[in-house]
Amino acid sequence: MASIHPTALVDKKAQLADDVSVGPFSVLGPDVVLGPGCAVHNHVTITGATTLGRNVQVHSGAVLGGLPQDLKYRGGKTTLNVGDNTVIRECCTLNVGTELGGGQTLVGNNCLIMAYVHIAHDCRLRNNIVIANAAQLAGHIHVHDGARISGLAAIHHFVTIGTCAYVAGCAKLSMDVPPFTLAEGHPAKIKALNKEGMKRRGLSDEVMELIKTAYKRCFRDPETSRELALKALDEKGGHFPEVRLFIDFVRATDAGKFGRALEAEREVVPPSERDGSLNFKIGE
Numbered sequence: 001m002a003s004i005h006p007t008a009l010v011d012k013k014a015q016l017a018d019d020v021s022v023g024p025f026s027v028l029g030p031d032v033v034l035g036p037g038c039a040v041h042n043h044v045t046i047t048g049a050t051t052l053g054r055n056v057q058v059h060s061g062a063v064l065g066g067l068p069q070d071l072k073y074r075g076g077k078t079t080l081n082v083g084d085n086t087v088i089r090e091c092c093t094l095n096v097g098t099e100l101g102g103g104q105t106l107v108g109n110n111c112l113i114m115a116y117v118h119i120a121h122d123c124r125l126r127n128n129i130v131i132a133n134a135a136q137l138a139g140h141i142h143v144h145d146g147a148r149i150s151g152l153a154a155i156h157h158f159v160t161i162g163t164c165a166y167v168a169g170c171a172k173l174s175m176d177v178p179p180f181t182l183a184e185g186h187p188a189k190i191k192a193l194n195k196e197g198m199k200r201r202g203l204s205d206e207v208m209e210l211i212k213t214a215y216k217r218c219f220r221d222p223e224t225s226r227e228l229a230l231k232a233l234d235e236k237g238g239h240f241p242e243v244r245l246f247i248d249f250v251r252a253t254d255a256g257k258f259g260r261a262l263e264a265e266r267e268v269v270p271p272s273e274r275d276g277s278l279n280f281k282i283g284e
Contacts, residue, residue, distance in 0.1 A: 005042075023060075031077075032065070035084070048096045049077055053084040053109070061091040068121035070139060073098045083109035083127065090115040097122045101140055108145075120157070132169070142258070144179070146201060148194075160258040162249045163242075164201050166194040176253045179245045180211055181219075190219050203242055210237040211246055218250060226254065 003021040004010055010022060013030035020034045023042035028034075032046045037055035040046065044058050048065030058064065065080045067073065078097040081104060088094070092113050097104040101122030108127035113119070117131050120139040131137075131149045138157035143149070147161045150169035161167060165177040168184030168191075175190075177183045180203075182192045193215055198208050210233060217229035230247050237243040252258045 029065070049079040050082075050096070051079070052082045053086070055085045056082055057087045059088065059090045059115075062088050063093045064088070066093060066095050068095050068098045068139070070098050070121055072100055073121070076103065078121075079104045080107075081105070082107045083111070085109055086111040086113070088113045089117075092117045092119070094119045095121045098139070114151075135167075146197065147177075148197065160249075160253070163245050164194060164197045166197055176249075176258050178249050178253070180242070181215065201242075207237070207240050207242050210240065210243050214243075214246060226250065 001018055002016040005022060005024045007024045008022045008026045010016070010028045011030040014028045014032040016034045017036040017038065019036055020038045022028065022040045023044070025042055026040050026044040027046070029047040031049040033051040034040070035052055035054045035056070038052050040058045041060050043060050044062050046058070046064045048067070050065035076099045078099065080094055080096045086107060086109065092115065094107065095105060098121045105119065105121055105123050107113070107119065107125045108129065110127055111125060111129045113131050114133045116134040118136045119125070120137055122140045123137055125143045126145045128146045129143055132151040134151055135149045135153045135155070137155045140158045141155055142160040144161060144163040146164040149155070149161070149167045150171070152169055153167050153171045153173060155167070156174035159173055159176060161177045162179035162181070164180050166182045167173055167177060167188070168182065170186065171184050171188040172186045173183060173188040175188065177190065180194050180198050181190050182194045183189065184191050193212060198211070214229060214233040217224045218226045230250060233243060234247055238247060249258070
């Protein structure tokens with residue numbers, strides 16, 4: 001049977017696995033679902049249609065499943081879903097989605113969300129992501145596997161951050177960040193490759209050299225056509241999955257399939273008809 005502190009307020013309709021623990025003065029609403037091994041510490045509020053996977057840790061003062069801070073929200077029953085083994089530290093706020101944004105906010109498996117982070121409506125965070133203290137993510141942001149966002153970064157809505165990308169501390173980010181690159185500055189620009197991240201991911205020397213060459217030609221050589229650089233990379237190393245990630249991401253950004261170009265699409269294209277590559281299920 002779940003361990004619930006006497007001072008906690010847990011709605012009778014909430015669904016809690018048998019080994020869940022809920023600390024003092026925490027509040028859980030009727031549409032909350034907590035998977036096995038979840039631990040909710042003291043003074044936590046979990047409301048709305050919020051589902052936590054296995055072994056999720058929610059620390060003091062966090063508020064999960066709050067209403068979207070978006071004037072276009074019309075009161076629909078939208079959701080927040082958090083994957084397995086994710087840690088949400090003190091005073092974080094994660095909102096449910098909106099009707100126009102697809103109806104759900106997603107945080108994947110094995111993520112670390114440090115204190116005072118805000119994750120707004122309709123964000124899509126995949127797996128193994130680290131977001132440092134007080135970073136602020138506006139609505140509709142997509143963050144791919146293994147990305148790192150440093151403290152106090154401010155991320156504009158609709159930005160996409162690629163696999164194993166790195167956003168430096170205090171960055172003001174309003175542009176997409178391709179896989180394996182590093183963005184910093186105010187406003188942020190693509191400054192370098194995330195070499196340490198590539199090493200941690202286990203990329204071979206050959207793949208890292210291919211991405212390095214492509215990065216220089218795409219972002220450091222104003223006289224080289226980006227599409228020609230990507231075509232050359234495709235011919236030489238497109239069979240490597242990591243190289244393919246880089247190529248497809250940059251092309252998608254240039255074609256308006258990622259990033260802030262999606263803001264216009266939100267107004268005219270129903271979520272069910274959008275590019276399926278932008279959607280994923282927990283654990284993918």
